[in-house]
Amino acid sequence: MREVDYSRYEPVIGLEVHAQMLTKSKAYCSDAYDYGASANTDVSPISLGHPGTLPMHNVEVIRFAIKMGLACNCSITENQHYARKNYFYADLPKGYQITQDKTPICTGGHIELKFKDGKSKVINITRIHMEEDAGKSFHDQDVYDSLIDLNRAGVPLIEIVSEPDIRSGEEAHLYLSEIRKLLMYLDICDGNMEEGSMRCDANISVRLKGTEKFGTRVEVKNMNSFSNVKRAIDFEIKRQIDAIENAETISMETRTFDAIKGITISMRTKEGASDYRYFPEPDLPPIHISQSFIDEVQKQMPALPKDLYDKFTKQYGLNDYDASVLTDDKSTAIYFEEIIQHTTNVKSAANWLMVNVRSYLNDQALDLNQFALNPTQIAEIIQLIDEGKVSHSAASQKIFPEFIKQSDKTVLQIAQELNLLQESNTDELQKWIDVVLSKFPEKIIEYKNGKQNLLALFMGEVMKLSKGKADPKMASKMLKETLDKN
Amino acid sequence: MERFKSLSEIKNAFANGSTDLEKLVDFYLNRIEEKKHLNAFLEVWADEAKLSAKKIQQKINDGTAGKLAGMVIGIKDNICYKGHKVSASSKILSNFTSLYSATAVEKLLAEDAIIIGRLNCDEFAMGSSNENSAFGNVLNDVDNSRVPGGSSGGAAVAVQANLCLAALGSDTGGSVRQPAALTGTFGLKPTYGRISRWGLIAYASSFDIIGPITQSIEDSKLLLEVMAGKDEYDATSSSNKNIEYSKQVSENKKFRFAVIKEAIELDGINSEVKSATEDLIEQLKKDGHLVEMVSVPELSAMIPVYYTLTTAEASSNLSRFTGMHYGYRTKNGKDLESTIRKSRSEGFGAEVKRRIMLGTFVLSVGYYDAYYTKAQKVRRLVANRTAKIFEQYDFILSPTSPSTAFKIGEKSNDPMAMYLADIFCVHANIAGIPALSFPFANDSNNLPIGMQLMANHFEESKLLSMVENIRPIL
Numbered sequence: 001m002r003e004v005d006y007s008r009y010e011p012v013i014g015l016e017v018h019a020q021m022l023t024k025s026k027a028y029c030s031d032a033y034d035y036g037a038s039a040n041t042d043v044s045p046i047s048l049g050h051p052g053t054l055p056m057h058n059v060e061v062i063r064f065a066i067k068m069g070l071a072c073n074c075s076i077t078e079n080q081h082y083a084r085k086n087y088f089y090a091d092l093p094k095g096y097q098i099t100q101d102k103t104p105i106c107t108g109g110h111i112e113l114k115f116k117d118g119k120s121k122v123i124n125i126t127r128i129h130m131e132e133d134a135g136k137s138f139h140d141q142d143v144y145d146s147l148i149d150l151n152r153a154g155v156p157l158i159e160i161v162s163e164p165d166i167r168s169g170e171e172a173h174l175y176l177s178e179i180r181k182l183l184m185y186l187d188i189c190d191g192n193m194e195e196g197s198m199r200c201d202a203n204i205s206v207r208l209k210g211t212e213k214f215g216t217r218v219e220v221k222n223m224n225s226f227s228n229v230k231r232a233i234d235f236e237i238k239r240q241i242d243a244i245e246n247a248e249t250i251s252m253e254t255r256t257f258d259a260i261k262g263i264t265i266s267m268r269t270k271e272g273a274s275d276y277r278y279f280p281e282p283d284l285p286p287i288h289i290s291q292s293f294i295d296e297v298q299k300q301m302p303a304l305p306k307d308l309y310d311k312f313t314k315q316y317g318l319n320d321y322d323a324s325v326l327t328d329d330k331s332t333a334i335y336f337e338e339i340i341q342h343t344t345n346v347k348s349a350a351n352w353l354m355v356n357v358r359s360y361l362n363d364q365a366l367d368l369n370q371f372a373l374n375p376t377q378i379a380e381i382i383q384l385i386d387e388g389k390v391s392h393s394a395a396s397q398k399i400f401p402e403f404i405k406q407s408d409k410t411v412l413q414i415a416q417e418l419n420l421l422q423e424s425n426t427d428e429l430q431k432w433i434d435v436v437l438s439k440f441p442e443k444i445i446e447y448k449n450g451k452q453n454l455l456a457l458f459m460g461e462v463m464k465l466s467k468g469k470a471d472p473k474m475a476s477k478m479l480k481e482t483l484d485k486n
Numbered sequence: 487m488e489r490f491k492s493l494s495e496i497k498n499a500f501a502n503g504s505t506d507l508e509k510l511v512d513f514y515l516n517r518i519e520e521k522k523h524l525n526a527f528l529e530v531w532a533d534e535a536k537l538s539a540k541k542i543q544q545k546i547n548d549g550t551a552g553k554l555a556g557m558v559i560g561i562k563d564n565i566c567y568k569g570h571k572v573s574a575s576s577k578i579l580s581n582f583t584s585l586y587s588a589t590a591v592e593k594l595l596a597e598d599a600i601i602i603g604r605l606n607c608d609e610f611a612m613g614s615s616n617e618n619s620a621f622g623n624v625l626n627d628v629d630n631s632r633v634p635g636g637s638s639g640g641a642a643v644a645v646q647a648n649l650c651l652a653a654l655g656s657d658t659g660g661s662v663r664q665p666a667a668l669t670g671t672f673g674l675k676p677t678y679g680r681i682s683r684w685g686l687i688a689y690a691s692s693f694d695i696i697g698p699i700t701q702s703i704e705d706s707k708l709l710l711e712v713m714a715g716k717d718e719y720d721a722t723s724s725s726n727k728n729i730e731y732s733k734q735v736s737e738n739k740k741f742r743f744a745v746i747k748e749a750i751e752l753d754g755i756n757s758e759v760k761s762a763t764e765d766l767i768e769q770l771k772k773d774g775h776l777v778e779m780v781s782v783p784e785l786s787a788m789i790p791v792y793y794t795l796t797t798a799e800a801s802s803n804l805s806r807f808t809g810m811h812y813g814y815r816t817k818n819g820k821d822l823e824s825t826i827r828k829s830r831s832e833g834f835g836a837e838v839k840r841r842i843m844l845g846t847f848v849l850s851v852g853y854y855d856a857y858y859t860k861a862q863k864v865r866r867l868v869a870n871r872t873a874k875i876f877e878q879y880d881f882i883l884s885p886t887s888p889s890t891a892f893k894i895g896e897k898s899n900d901p902m903a904m905y906l907a908d909i910f911c912v913h914a915n916i917a918g919i920p921a922l923s924f925p926f927a928n929d930s931n932n933l934p935i936g937m938q939l940m941a942n943h944f945e946e947s948k949l950l951s952m953v954e955n956i957r958p959i960l
Contacts, residue, residue: 045585049806051574051687052566052588057721086802086849088826095805146822148810277849279858282691282799284721 004245010209011237013166013202014126017179018157019068019189020133020197023060027098027132027156030056035195039149047154049093054283061156062105062287064188065130066297068158069106071182071304072125076294077103082130082281087274091135091148099131099159101278105289111182112306113174114324123175124163131157158188164203164214169233176200176229181305185330193225200229205250206240215240216250220264223257232257236264308333316340322350331368335375342379345386352378356396360404372407380411388471394420422471429462429475433482436461447483455479487513489648492702496556496651500546507546507556507600511539514558514602518649524625526640526649528563529571530603538600545598552597554712557705559594560644560653563604564611565696566685567591574687575619576609578807578814578833588685589720590654590696590713597712602650606640609835610804611661611689613637614907617898618837625894626669628933632891635665635907638699642669645699652700652709658689659792660886660911662697663923667886667936670925673699674706674950675911677943678918679724681710682717688803690796691722693915703954706922707731710946726944741952743770743777744879748785749910756889762927762935763885765959770883773955777883780875784868785913789905791868792912793841794848794861801845807833840901865916872917876942881952883939884910886923890933910938920946927959 026033029046046053069076083101106128113121135150160179166172180198183189191198200223205215220236223229236255243250255264280286303311305327312323326336332353339349357378361371381400384390389412390399403414415421423429436458437444447454455476462475487505490496499505505513515532535558545551561567564574566584573579587595594601608618616624616639624639626632627647634643638655642665645653655662657675666673675697686696698709711732716725745767750760767777809815809829816832819825834842848857875882887907897904914921921940929935937956941949 048811050585050812051572051579051582051806052564052584052683052685053586054684054688054720054722056719084802086805088805088808088823090808090810090822093806093811095808096802150811275851277802277846277851277854279798279802279849279854282722283688 004241006238006241008208009206009237009241009244011167011233012164012205012207012214013168013172013233014164015162015166015172015175016201016203017160017162017176018133018199018201019160019179019183019191021061021064021156021158021188022190023058023064023156025058026154027055027058027061027130029154031154033151033155035197037151039147040151042151043153047093047150049095049153055098055281057284058156061130061158062289063297063300064156064186065105065128065158066289066294067186067188067301068160068182069109069128070294070298070301071186072106072109072111072128072160074106074109074125074128076289077105077107078289079103079286080105080289081286082284083278084281085131085276085278087276089134089137090146091137091150091153093135093150093153097132097134098281098284100129104129105287111175111178113171113178115174118320121171123165123171126161126163128158128160131159133157164205169230169237172202172233173226173230176226181329185302185304187302187330196224199224202229202233202236204233204236204240206237206244215244216252218250218252218264219254221254221256221267224259228257228259231259231262232264235262239264302330305330305333312336316346318346318350322354325354326350329368335368338375339379339382342376343382343386345382348382348386349379352382356400360400372404377403377407377411384411384415388424388473389422390415390420391422391468391472394468419467419469421469423466423469424471424474426474426478429470429478430482432462432465432470433458433475433479436465437482444483455483458483490651490701492700492704493554493557493651493708494704500556507543508536508539510556511535511558511600511602514648514650517647518603521627521647521649523630524627524643524647524649525606525622526624526643526647527560527603528573528575528606528621528640531570531601535600535602542598542600552599553708554594554597554599557594557599557652558602558650559599560603560605560641560650561591561601562607562611562638562641562653562655564607564656564687564689565591565604565654566687567601567604570604572604572687573620574610575607575621576807576834576838577620578809578829580620580814582813584685586685588696589682589717591685593713594654594709599712605638605644605653607655608637608639608661609838610687610800611637611656611658611694612800612837612841614660614664614904615892615894615897616640616665617894618835620835623894626891628670629891629931631893632933633668633894635668635887635891637661637665638673639665641699642666642671642673645669645671645701648701652698652705654709655697655699656686656689657695657697657911657915658693658796659915660908662699663911663921663936663938664887664908666699666923667925667938668891668934670928670934670936671699671701672703672706672925672953673697673886673923673936674710674946675914675921676710676714676946677724677726677920678915679720679722680726680920680944680946681713682715682720682723684717684719684723688799690799691803692799693792693796695915703924703950704732707950710950724944728944728947731947731950738955740774740776741880742878743767743775743881743883744780744875745777745883746782746785747779748782749884750779752785752888752909754888754906755885756929758929759885759888759890759935762929762959763883763937766883766926766937766956769957778879780879780882782871782875782913784864784871785909787864788868788912788916789909791861791864791916792908793844793905794857795865797841797845798849798858798861799845801842801849804834804838804842809833837901868913868916869918872913872919873942880945880948881939881941882913883937886910886936886938890929890931890935914940919943920949922949922953924953924956925958925960926956
């Protein structure tokens with residue numbers, strides 16, 4: 001078999017990301033929505049599509065969509081309307097979805113991807129529009145019937161459509177992470193791909209490098225995790241290149257990703273594509289977005305990851321790596337900012353958060369918001385170390401785990417209870433030094449004759465004798481002085 | 487019992503002790519029974535009405551009753567009333583019970599009206615003769631071989647035959663006014679958005695409006711006043727504050743009337759209807775009003791525009807009836823698609839299917855611009871033309887319908903002829919303006935002839951007050 005040179009080809013990828021909005025109520029009615037609620041309980045005549053019901057405006061969704069648009073550098077459409085997308089399905093109770101067609105709320109933005117090697121790339125955003133979710137169908141829970149849960153019906157979504165600027169599975173993964181980060185910073189979506197509150201479809205084609213014309217586009221759906229997006233796209237790119245190399249034609253179709261087998265499978269061809277018969281939604285008046293409304297939303301915008309990254313590197317002097325890890329998610333960034341309200345040791349704050357706190361949370365599979373210690377308490381630990389009252393290793397290995405268990409106490413209390421407070425009382429230190437030195441008269445002579453590294457031996461003995469409580473800095477200083485006096 | 491033509495007559499009778507609310511309800515229940523052959527009511531809530539009568543009579547005695555106490559009213563079978571069946575006269579909603587009440591219904595009940603039952607209509611309000619009901623024709627009480635008009639045929643006949651004092655209909659392209667004209671009753675189509683559509687089963691969302699059918703203008707005013715207003719459940723409802731219609735006094739002002747030239751000259755307008763229109767013009771002129779002919783060249787486009795846009799919206803609005811979640815479901819479904827397909831094929835009647843198919847067609851890729859977009863543009867032209875007319879005139883005058891009540895079956899095989907029955911009515915829905923049909927004369931067969939006045943947006947007060955000054959020639 002002929003060896004395929006995959007590098008001759010260039011993949012062309014565009015992503016459509018659906019994000020469920022964290023509004024208090026559904027898009028066009030006042031039902032609440034909680035993922036995991038009992039089937040068909042978060043419903044009302046509106047979301048059930050009962051005769052005579054009408055959708056209601058949800059200004060919060062408009063505000064959320066504008067926030068995302070501003071975060072993605074989009075233009076906000078001044079005059080817009082909702083549209084109906086008509087199709088029949090059992091989990092779409094009205095027989096149409098309220099969405100936007102010709103007048104999406106945001107158009108023409110971009111976001112910047114930063115690669116590990118320091119390079120960056122701009123991905124253009126075509127549009128962001130508002131729509132409502134459908135219910136869920138379950139085909140595998142009952143032997144005879146498909147089951148429908150309409151809790152999700154009418155939950156507000158925004159759909160973020162990128163230009164076909166993405167060139168690999170890795171770029172897609174990075175783009176998606178960036179989108180998720182923005183959504184979560186803005187507090188408009190919880191970004192959970194496994195629960196489906198963030199979903200992604202990819203349009204993928206390949207072409208020979210240097211050619212202008214796009215290849216035949218295939219849409220891949222059902223990639224319900226970040227890693228699956230990358231896997232599905234990489235698989236699909238290879239599948240398409242192999243097909244071209246084998247002189248097969250690629251048909252325009254929708255494929256689904258089988259995460260277990262790691263392959264994409266044809267769902268339907270686009271030839272019999274549905275005609276959604278879009279038309280303006282007559283039950284909702286057109287929306288006019290004034291500049292003053294946009295200004296108001298702009299004022300409510302939190303600092304975005306890019307802003308915080310700049311602040312962390314320029315103002316706090318953190319390196320690129322630390323700054324990007326700390327701005328990776330909003331709660332970490334906020335937590336960090338709060339720690340350094342209470343300590344000037346910025347680097348130590350970064351390390352505690354990135355190393356100690358993070359590994360604890362990872363071990364326990366917790367989120368930062370479930371963490372027992374507040375930022376002030378982390379700052380207290382740092383302060384205790386900086387004042388020389390405890391050693392760093394005692395703090396991280398013993399005090400920190402105990403503090404988490406007894407977070408109602410002060411860190412000083414914990415250190416006392418564990419008997420880990422370092423002794424910086426000079427009388428006490430001098431006693432230990434004298435005891436140690438009295439044990440090693442020959443070594444003192446060797447030291448005096450120039451064997452300077454024996455100092456470490458003496459220090460070790462002092463620490464041992466003090467059961468780790470001796471303040472190493474102070475002890476070492478006094479040890480030297482004592483030796484010099486002898 | 488004498489025939490009461492308005493709530494104030496009933497209140498007087500209560501006051502002088504000649505009757506009370508319980509007797510009145512019994513009277514109407516007996517009338518409904520006597521006139522059962524008209525097929526106006528699909529369901530009568532007799533026990534409930536009697537119970538309400540008792541409670542409200544007590545409130546009347548205590549002086550705590552709402553302003554509609556004494557009003558016995560029927561509602562068209564496309565208006566939702568919590569805990570009661572509503573079917574839009576369709577098999578597809580047979581045995582469907584509403585979980586909530588229309589805002590209009592809530593408002594009537596809050597003022598102590600008694601809702602006595604639901605009224606037959608054309609299926610999903612699609613029709614001009616009430617021959618499209620899944621539950622049978624409604625007969626015109628003047629001549630049982632004739633139609634009552636439609637789609638609110640049951641509502642119009644219930645009022646015509648005095649089975650209740652008033653009724654609620656809905657008007658998408660004349661469905662309140664045309665049957666009112668054919669039954670000699672008053673039918674008001676308010677400004678679009680004046681009354682909430684919440685709980686009105688949608689036919690064409692940007693045209694639909696609930697309207698009262700009454701035996702007097704004063705009841706039209708009263709019912710409009712109670713039902714009008716902004717509703718958070720209907721984003722298209724208007725917040726216009728001018729709703730105290732019953733307080734408006736009839737003024738003797740001189741008005742300017744525009745008569746649409748193309749309407750009077752229309753081929754196929756019944757000669758007696760035409761001469762009645764001329765009589766009305768004479769009367770208005772004699773009373774010192776200005777009446778002039780204006781040209782509305784778009785008249786010939788109104789029916790096509792109306793059917794393009796309403797069927798487009800209907801094709802989408804009626805997509806929810808699939809047999810999946812409620813209503814009729816086929817017994818022959820094998821899978822999702824065949825269940826939906828067969829439930830709809832078996833559940834909808836012929837006219838509804840015709841309109842769904844037409845609407846689906848005009849919204850299809852490749853036809854959308856040629857039909858839907860173009861019709862939207864013409865709708866805009868009609869609205870602009872109408873606004874221009876109202877710069878110079880107070881009212882637009884025409885007959886309500888080109889003919890009087892026609893024979894059952896006469897037009898049922900000719901949809902185009904049937905559609906023309908609404909040619910003068912659809913204008914008000916296309917432009918979103920208020921219009922009223924009032925009984926003005928009878929033809930040589932003693933069939934009622936209705937006249938229509940249209941006014942500018944939210945000028946219902948002026949419209950209703952003007953019609954009070956017109957003297958019918960009966």
